[in-house]
Amino acid sequence: MEEQSLNLVKQSFKEFYFKHSDYVETPLRIEEREFGYMQFDNGMVRHLSFKDKGELNVHLVKYIPSDVYCSCAYYINPTAPIQEKIFKGADLIFDIDADELSLTCMKEHEVWICNNCGNVMTLKQNCTKCESVKIEKVSLACDNCIDAAKKEVKKLVSLLHEDLGIQEKEIKIYFSGNHGFHLHVYSKELEQLEAPSRADIADYVAGNNLIPEAVGIRRNSKSVREVISRFPTIDDIGWRGRIARVLMKDNKERPRIVKRILKNGYSQFKEELNRIARESGAHIDPKVTMDIHRVFRLQGTINSKSGLAKVPCNNIDDFDPFTSACVLAEDQVNVHVRYSPKFRLRENSFGPFKEQTIRLPTYAAVYLICKGLATAV
Amino acid sequence: MSKIEFGKGDLAKYPFLTEAGQYLKELDYSLAEFDEQSKMHVIERAYERIITALDGNIYRELDDLDTEVVSFLIALIMVRALGVRSVSRKYSLGEARRTEMFLEQELKHESEERMRAILTGIFNDLFSIDVIQENGKFKVKVADYLKRASYFHDNHWKLVNRTVNNGFVYLNSDETVRLIRDELTLYIYDKINKMELRQLPEAIKTKVNELRNRVVKDAEFKRYFTTTKYPPCVEHVLQVLSKGENPPHSARFLLATYMLSIGKTVDEVCNFFEAAPDYNERVTRYQVEHLTGMRGSGTKYTCPSCEKVASDNNCYRTEECDGIVNPVRFGRGRVGSGRAKPESG
Numbered sequence: 203m204e205e206q207s208l209n210l211v212k213q214s215f216k217e218f219y220f221k222h223s224d225y226v227e228t229p230l231r232i233e234e235r236e237f238g239y240m241q242f243d244n245g246m247v248r249h250l251s252f253k254d255k256g257e258l259n260v261h262l263v264k265y266i267p268s269d270v271y272c273s274c275a276y277y278i279n280p281t282a283p284i285q286e287k288i289f290k291g292a293d294l295i296f297d298i299d300a301d302e303l304s305l306t307c308m309k310e311h312e313v314w315i316c317n318n319c320g321n322v323m324t325l326k327q328n329c330t331k332c333e334s335v336k337i338e339k340v341s342l343a344c345d346n347c348i349d350a351a352k353k354e355v356k357k358l359v360s361l362l363h364e365d366l367g368i369q370e371k372e373i374k375i376y377f378s379g380n381h382g383f384h385l386h387v388y389s390k391e392l393e394q395l396e397a398p399s400r401a402d403i404a405d406y407v408a409g410n411n412l413i414p415e416a417v418g419i420r421r422n423s424k425s426v427r428e429v430i431s432r433f434p435t436i437d438d439i440g441w442r443g444r445i446a447r448v449l450m451k452d453n454k455e456r457p458r459i460v461k462r463i464l465k466n467g468y469s470q471f472k473e474e475l476n477r478i479a480r481e482s483g484a485h486i487d488p489k490v491t492m493d494i495h496r497v498f499r500l501q502g503t504i505n506s507k508s509g510l511a512k513v514p515c516n517n518i519d520d521f522d523p524f525t526s527a528c529v530l531a532e533d534q535v536n537v538h539v540r541y542s543p544k545f546r547l548r549e550n551s552f553g554p555f556k557e558q559t560i561r562l563p564t565y566a567a568v569y570l571i572c573k574g575l576a577t578a579v
Numbered sequence: 580m581s582k583i584e585f586g587k588g589d590l591a592k593y594p595f596l597t598e599a600g601q602y603l604k605e606l607d608y609s610l611a612e613f614d615e616q617s618k619m620h621v622i623e624r625a626y627e628r629i630i631t632a633l634d635g636n637i638y639r640e641l642d643d644l645d646t647e648v649v650s651f652l653i654a655l656i657m658v659r660a661l662g663v664r665s666v667s668r669k670y671s672l673g674e675a676r677r678t679e680m681f682l683e684q685e686l687k688h689e690s691e692e693r694m695r696a697i698l699t700g701i702f703n704d705l706f707s708i709d710v711i712q713e714n715g716k717f718k719v720k721v722a723d724y725l726k727r728a729s730y731f732h733d734n735h736w737k738l739v740n741r742t743v744n745n746g747f748v749y750l751n752s753d754e755t756v757r758l759i760r761d762e763l764t765l766y767i768y769d770k771i772n773k774m775e776l777r778q779l780p781e782a783i784k785t786k787v788n789e790l791r792n793r794v795v796k797d798a799e800f801k802r803y804f805t806t807t808k809y810p811p812c813v814e815h816v817l818q819v820l821s822k823g824e825n826p827p828h829s830a831r832f833l834l835a836t837y838m839l840s841i842g843k844t845v846d847e848v849c850n851f852f853e854a855a856p857d858y859n860e861r862v863t864r865y866q867v868e869h870l871t872g873m874r875g876s877g878t879k880y881t882c883p884s885c886e887k888v889a890s891d892n893n894c895y896r897t898e899e900c901d902g903i904v905n906p907v908r909f910g911r912g913r914v915g916s917g918r919a920k921p922e923s924g
Binding site: 364365366367368391392394395396397398399401402403405406409410411412413415416438439440441442479 | 728740
């Protein structure tokens with residue numbers, strides 16, 4: 203980012219942390235957490251610890267980080283090197299990103315930026331100006347993206363609640379500040395789980411690694427009667443019931459369904475099962491959930507990929523991230539926009555723009571600068 | 580909560596229970612008595628318990644209470660006196676499998692009350708798992724299940740393939756028992772290590788020596804097959820491990836990916852790490868399987884290049900390394916030798 207744009211973004215972040223420190227949430231058991239932050243021009247700082255919110259806020263205003271992170275884990279020595287921190291437990295976390303949902307609307311609002319010269323292209327190709335191969339995808343989420351991500355959040359909450367027995371009051375949902383949502387689960391029982399167990403939970407909610415045997419179909423299954431005795435009904439609990447409800451509307455259909463499965467064979471059913479699981483499971487990033495030493499974006503801080511904040515969603519249906527998470531100032535500033543599809547922030551619609559210098563509210567200007575689509579002038 | 584007592588007959592099946600220790604005290608045995616001819620059969624029985632476990636089998640005898648409880652104790656003493664970690668581990672596993680066999684039978688066929696005694700006395704008291712009976716099935720809390728089953732390898736154990744509802748995982752009797760096998764093994768292993776060794780009677784010493792001869796012979800046989808020459812960087816990690824020190828993460832990664840690249844199995848690779856002071860079988864296996872792509876994202880990790888090994892400070896290059904760019908090429912083809920590279924363009 204060139205200097206003038208950097209100054210604008212930094213100034214707007216600083217003003218936010220100075221005026222709106224109430225947005226920044228104090229994580230539970232703050233003194234046992236490791237904090238880290240990304241600097242605008244100087245890499246990552248980790249292994250920090252704050253004893254209270256006041257100390258944290260002073261740090262934010264003083265150093266103006268581009269991104270602020272906090273460990274999902276609780277440690278005895280949060281500031282020690284990783285081997286010496288001594289793990290006490292960790293919140294269970296989930297990351298849902300609309301960018302990973304293969305949505306058809308994506309092509310309307312994704313662009314490719316050359317990392318070498320900043321050229322913006324609407325197609326994925328080598329840079330049309332400098333021929334560099336180092337290009338990066340940038341996407342401006344639309345309402346459709348957010349709605350799709352919300353559906354995943356709801357599926358996830360239902361799996362966590364109905365199957366894993368996690369109480370809704372133990373789950374906190376946040377907009378991530380870019381294209382998705384973060385779920386934090388605060389459960390005493392699950393806190394102690396190590397990475398492999400968390401990977402197992404991630405697979406469970408995503409429906410990964412479901413095997414036909416789980417619904418009674420074996421490689422050598424031949425007899426319909428024998429399989430029916432093991433095959434789930436639509437009233438079953440857990441994944442078995444979930445699969446049955448996709449395969450049939452009524453339990454009377456079981457013999458017909460089992461016959462069809464046996465006729466088509468084990469491998470074909472395995473594929474069908476994977477497809478059902480993908481659709482019924484929640485699309486999460488399993489790496490985030492299984493990593494117990496991850497520092498995760500702190501609630502109430504700004505995401506430098508967009509200039510929007512990570513904010514809580516108390517009512518997921520009514521939640522509008524383009525209003526609730528748009529927290530920067532309104533003062534008008536001049537920017538040169540290389541290219542931008544249409545986007546909405548607060549009640550306003552902007553763009554599309556192409557190679558034009560315009561006057562925008564700070565929050566919209568910073569949004570485009572953070573996306574790499576505009577520069578301050 | 581009132582504790583449901585096991586009967587004395589149960590102690591023959593479950594000689595590791597605290598009650599068995601109490602029973603022994605009542606019998607008032609002294610170790611010196613084992614030099615008497617009348618006790619030789621107990622020593623023989625203890626030896627048999629160990630050998631059966633080392634051969635990978637389950638010791639199925641179930642004779643009188645005295646013989647079973649006392650031979651278990653003597654076997655612990657013998658394994659402790661031998662002091663070979665792999666033997667302690669195998670013996671513990673053997674005893675755990677024996678217990679598993681009895682528990683499986685009992686959870687299938689016994690009365691409600693008897694079942695409650697087992698679920699309370701073994702599952703809850705020893706291993707802090709609440710197992711609840713529900714319509715002929717058993718259920719355990721998700722966290723209790725995951726702490727154990729996430730380290731099992733069969734897909735059948737993955738949470739997604741289980742019936743899970745409202746925070747509980749449903750299991751049949753065999754699965755319920757399998758859940759605690761590893762902990763039982765550790766529990767018995769721990770008992771061996773806590774054994775205090777005083778002056779042993781000659782009869783037991785003789786049997787320990789017999790055991791030692793047999794174990795050493797097996798070990799030499801294995802060593803003969805494992806002296807393949809590895810590149811110096813890999814040799815160095817093995818040396819560090821053999822001294823009982825903890826090599827850094829990058830060195831462990833090198834060792835594991837190298838061994839997998841040359842065709843070693845996950846089991847064989849895990850064995851290399853056994854000597855590390857922070858060795859944890861479950862974690863090591865999980866990590867090695869992760870490298871093979873069997874777990875996690877499915878990415879299969881390859882052995883790092885010599886350049887990367889050097890940048891991690893793990894390179895101990897010798898002349899024999901000249902010309903290779905990856906440790907897996909050690910002792911094989913060299914760059915620039917043999918076949919010429921095809922010309923580009």
